Amino acid sequence: MQPIKKLDTQLANQIAAGEVVERPASVVKELLENSLDSGANRIDIEISSGGSSLIRIRDNGSGIPKEQLQLALSPHATSKISSLDDLDQIASFGFRGEALSSISSVSKFTLSSRTQDAEQGWQAEVEGREQSIKLTPVPVAEGTRIDVRELFFNTPARRRFLRTDKTEYSHIEEVVRKIALANFTVAITLKHNGRTSRRFRAADDLMQQEQRVAAVCGKQFLEHSIRLQLQHEGIELNGWLALPNYHRSQNDGQFFYVNNRPVKDKVLNHAIRQAYQQFIPAGRVPAYVLYLTIDPRQVDVNVHPTKHEVRFHDARLIHDLLVQAIEQALAEGKELVDDQFMPAQKTHQPQQNHHYSGNSLSENSLSESHQAYRSLLQSVHGDENIQPPLMQKSNGWLYLSRINDQYVLLERQQELVLLSVASLLSESLPQLNADISVEPLKLLFPEIIVCEDAADASLASSELAIFGIASQVSESKLTIVHVPTDMNSDMNSDMNSFDIKTVCLELLRCHSKAAIKTQASREASANLIINMLSALVDLSELEQQTITPEKLLDVFNAKP
Known part of the structure; x- marks a missing residue:
């Protein structure tokens, strides 16, 4: 066994970069969050070759003083938190102090910045493993400009895992879209290979905000959505919900933010699915843009280096709030789409006739049982009104069908059972x-x-x-x-x-x-x-x- 020894700073940074910097889009995300934390209201992004050759981000934020430039590129250096108490109430996007040191360890990195009271700006330059930071004066506007060139130039194995420029750029564009939806007052411009592909003007009122939502999610979404606004005991929930007549096959129209941070959370996803389940067909998914504002002490964002995951101190409260608020909003929106408010009904093609045998249904006999049950009902109602059994099973009970309003038909222990719902x-x-x-x-x-x-x-x-x-x-x-x-x-x-x-x-x-x-x-x-x-x-x-x-x-x- 090799002796235990402390890793050098550069090697530690490159290990950390493996978690923080997955691809060019990860770099864009981290740098955009730093710009937002600096108070910028204008951010310009330039990308070349899908981000592998150049990522440049300019902002008009507060800037970084000359004496702190070297420290900004050091690992675990941040202006966002300073104590354990701060970690329990994180209000900023960044806080781990890993982004700049991780990015600079796998790229040719340049940071130029000037504060409001400084007469001139300063530039810090570093290349990968060297970690020797060069400081030089430069003419630069107030704010910060970061150039990330030749990403993964010193880690060829990571570079080989990058996809085509088109694919990598699509991931960058997705990051920008998410940031744009959460920061309406910030103007954002995105260029790829010298050509402007996205331009989001600052949105100061609801009409302008809806224009940005339409630019990101499409006009169809905005035309088929309702506005949700809710306050309850210090918790705010607002945004846009697609009505039941607008549903999708993929979840690319789903945006959820906690304190303006885009997140993916099982509790949130379950609550939204539950609220929509009676309104849209099986196999389809809803679209939404929702913002949850909560006391930072009630949510833990320090779960994963990417900061996509969160944990709520009272997950049950958040879950129930979402379910009931969304259901109520959809019920009130029912008047707009009366026909679509009713639960979706599935259609099925007719199948061959078989007699129902009453045998217990195994996985191998599931298809045959569908046919047998269907043929039984066809003798009464005809093809057009027949739906196969849902085949929902638990603890030995197999749900087959509702009969009138009073009874359900079930199977248990190889017998048909008629049960009174009341x-x-x-x-x-x-x-x-x-x-x-x-x-x-x-x-x-x-x-x-x-x-x-x-x-x-x-x-x-x-x-x-x-x-x-x-x-x-x-x-x-x-x-x-x-x-x-x-x-x-x-x-x-x-x-x-x-x-x-x-x-x-x-x-x-x-x-x-x-x-x-x-x-x-x-x-x-x-x-x-x-x-x-x-x-x-x-x-x-x-x-x-x-x-x-x-x-x-x-x-x-x-x-x-």
């Missing part, structure tokens, strides 16, 4: 029973259900009140504001547990004669029913019966 709701959520007294709990954000008219909304409100669910009526809208305490705690046991809005919709479906426009998606209803069945220990009180395919035909033919 009895399942009653057994799973005993706090809904009128003879049990529980404290009401105000929802963090009210849930909105749209009815056919004001009379239907009033009827639905009075019927939900029987179950201890308080609501307010405004014209044809029903707003759920309070639920029984235990009901809410059950629903928030984990992200995939019962959903309050789906429970309310199922209660109305089973017990109300009011005409309800808002409907839970098939997937949401199936998930609720399967999760409730899985959570129940005693199934003896449920209203259920095994049924043969022949009897099932009678049920389908029966009028609701």
Whole structure:
């Protein structure tokens, strides 16, 4: 074994560069963040050969004094933080003190800067492993200019991993687009090989901001989106949400910022998917530009060197806030796209006829079971109205279909089971029973259900009140504001547990004669029913019966 020894500064910098500098776009991101932290309101970017030969960034920020230029290129040197307390409340983009030293260790690097009170500017120059910094006076405007030439010139293995100039430039352009969407008051110009490809003028009002959003996300997005603005106990959420009639096959139209920092977070992604799931078809994704502003002490951005990942101190609060705020915004936007507000229905091609055998469905027999179930329904309804079973399974239960409003068809232990949804709701959520007294709990954000008219909304409100669910009526809208305490705690046991809005919709479906426009998606209803069945220990009180395919035909033919 070799003896333990301390790595020299240059080698340590190159190791750090492997994390911070993945490709030219990484350099652009780090330098843009430094420009923003300096207070710049104008940034010019010049790129040559996809960033491999030149990355030049000029800004009109505060600049760096001559005596600090050498220190700025040293590892772990930063003006952003100075103590552990600062690390707990990071408000700047940069804070790790790694970017400039890492970039300069794998390129031919020049930094020119002048502060407002300086008579002339100074330039620091360094080339890769040498790390000998040369300081010379230069005529330069107030602010900072950085030239990064021949990136990875001293690490040929890294250079070989670069893609074509076109590909590398596309990544740079994506970084600039993200920065532009988060900094409306900053004018940004991007040039590639001497040609201007992007120019974002400073946006001081909402109209100009929307013009920038359209420039980044496209006019179609802006024309099919609604504005979201929300404040709750020191948390602000605002931005633009695509309406359900505008959905995409890829997630390249999704932009989320926490304190103006572009982030990727599983909690945020799950919340947005959950909010949209009942509005857009399976396999499609929503588009949005959202900004979450929160006390920096409530979010940890020191998770990864790229600073793309964050951790929230109260992830559940953020998740629920997002779900309910987005659902409410989409419900209010329903009037704009009435037809698209209803849950998307899938279409399927007819399949060959088979008889349903009642056998347990394995992965190998899944396709055959789809056909058998379909042929059973075709004998009643014909091809055009038939949908195959969702085949959602948990704890031995296989969800097949909803029958009328009162029953669901399931399979368990090789038998078809007809189950009353009303009895399942009653057994799973005993706090809904009128003879049990529980404290009401105000929802963090009210849930909105749209009815056919004001009379239907009033009827639905009075019927939900029987179950201890308080609501307010405004014209044809029903707003759920309070639920029984235990009901809410059950629903928030984990992200995939019962959903309050789906429970309310199922209660109305089973017990109300009011005409309800808002409907839970098939997937949401199936998930609720399967999760409730899985959570129940005693199934003896449920209203259920095994049924043969022949009897099932009678049920389908029966009028609701």
